[in-house]
Amino acid sequence: MVTLFDHGVIVDAQGQATDAGTASAPQIEAGRQKTMAYHILAAHNHSGDMQHLQLKFDSMVSPDNNYVNILQTARASGLQKFPVPYVLSNCHNTLCAVGGTILEDDHAFGLSNAEKFGGIFLPPYRGVLHQYMREKMAGGGKMILGSDSHTRYGALGTMGIGEGGGELVKQLVGHTYDLAYPKIIGIKLTGTPKPGVGPMDVALALIAKTFANGFNKNNVLEFFGPGIQSLSMEFRMGIDVMTTESAALSSIWCTDEKTEEYLEEHGRAADYQKLSPEAGAYYDRYIEIDMDSVEPMIALPFHPSHAMPIREFKDHMEDVLREVEEAGNQIKGAHGEPFRIMQHLRDGAFYPDQALVSGCAGGLFENIVA
Structure with a gap:
């Protein structure tokens, strides 16, 4: 579902990434300036030095x-x-x-x-x-x-x-x-989510892969690729709002006619800008998300990065819940009653006490109905 490349890449006009290991220093520096993030940060920087940013916000x-x-x-x-x-x-x-x-x-x-x-x-x-x-x-x-x-x-x-x-x-x-210029991570989206797969599933797949290892920590995520076109604005926003849980600093996406239509519907057509990376853009790290292969996901206690496909959870439910219970007691310590969750497992199924329709996505419809 999610593939990580822990090295620099250069992306061409067709969105194809190549290892930047043989690129020259001037080529890499020129490529940094071809990302969407660079242009936005430069427009808001007041230090005169892009390595040491002093930002003011709109x-x-x-x-x-x-x-x-x-x-x-x-x-x-x-x-x-x-x-x-x-x-x-x-x-x-x-x-x-x-x-x-x-x-x-x-x-x-x-x-x-x-x-x-x-x-x-x-x-x-x-x-x-x-x-x-x-x-x-x-x-x-x-x-x-x-x-x-x-x-x-x-x-x-x-x-x-x-x-x-x-x-x-x-x-x-x-x-x-004030901050040092962050690393920019390119994220290429391909494929189309299957019916029943929502933006939270794509987001959880990304978070599960990148949080514990610090891959995205304090970096800017830059989304591009042919998969964006198939996503509604709500779907894109549902993925985007959860990038926080991967420890990323910020995010930016390619924009298109759907972005323009959304802003126009809200009386703000003048605020639309066509954004995309230029050919030769350099990214410090790179991620590919094949949305064709993303499955419905479940996030377990005690962080959204503790996520896995629901299919996998069902296949190994008892082992997974026992690990959750052990982790909960390590967090809690010996004081008071122990943390228990295994009692919710009965006849191979999990029975919660309460269900809540809520979340950090602001109630986006496509997150709720997926």
């Missing part, structure tokens, strides 16, 4: 479970006005959300700050932060910084980065997001 977003401390810290640091559009979304601390709580005092504080400093306040029950940003903010060549880890809008041509609140504070008071 917009920012925070949910209500952390925007209060961000706003308080920024105000204590001299905040006068939000320098870019800043969305304060109230989709976490609301009834039926995380913990089933609603913190009206926090929401009132967020609204007062949006009014005072020029922000955008998304009221409770009116939307989820990532879907709002897709529909209202993301667009070709942009960068968005969010204080939620799943800040990912690559399928719309936007590099999203999820960070701790301190980085948003820095942006609010005029400072930059």
Whole structure:
């Protein structure tokens, strides 16, 4: 399903990758500048040195479970006005959300700050932060910084980065997001997902292959290849939003007429840009995902990278669950009652206590129905 190449490659105009082992240093450096990620990072860099980036973003977003401390810290640091559009979304601390709580005092504080400093306040029950940003903010060549880890809008041509609140504070008071130029990993999608295979299955296959070994850690994932054309925008977004769980820094996708149509449907046709890597683009690492061979997946405790095909889980259910139980007790330690899961295995089938339709994909329809 997923094949990793832990070496540099150069991709030609037809999307074919060749080992860059024999390429010259000037050829590799020129190839770095032919990726989509390079052009976007260069447009947002204020250091004058692409090896040491100092980035400023086009917009920012925070949910209500952390925007209060961000706003308080920024105000204590001299905040006068939000320098870019800043969305304060109230989709976490609301009834039926995380913990089933609603913190009206926090929401009132967020609204007062949006009014005072020029922000955008998304009221409770009116939307989820990532879907709002897709529909209202993301667009070709942009960068968005969010204080939620799943800040990912690559399928719309936007590099999203999820960070701790301190980085948003820095942006609010005029400072930059500083980092060394990251590795860019090329991801070529081929084939077409089978019926019953959804974006979460493709994402879990990628995460299972790349998280534990650190293959994607703090790197930018650049998606291209003929497989993209067969995917709807929702399907692309469903894969993209989960790249966070592979430990990637950010992501960017080739855009096409489906991207343009999506933005046009949301009244933002002017924000479309045709994005694709140039012939000769260089990638520090390379991944091929054959979507024809991706199967329905299951993620086990205690991280999405603990994933496998459902078929494999069913064939080895008892052994797999015993390993999960042992791992759970190692994490938990000896205090209190031991962690148990084996009691849910009966007559060769697994019986959970409760089912929840939810996830980090923002309720995307194609993730739910797959």
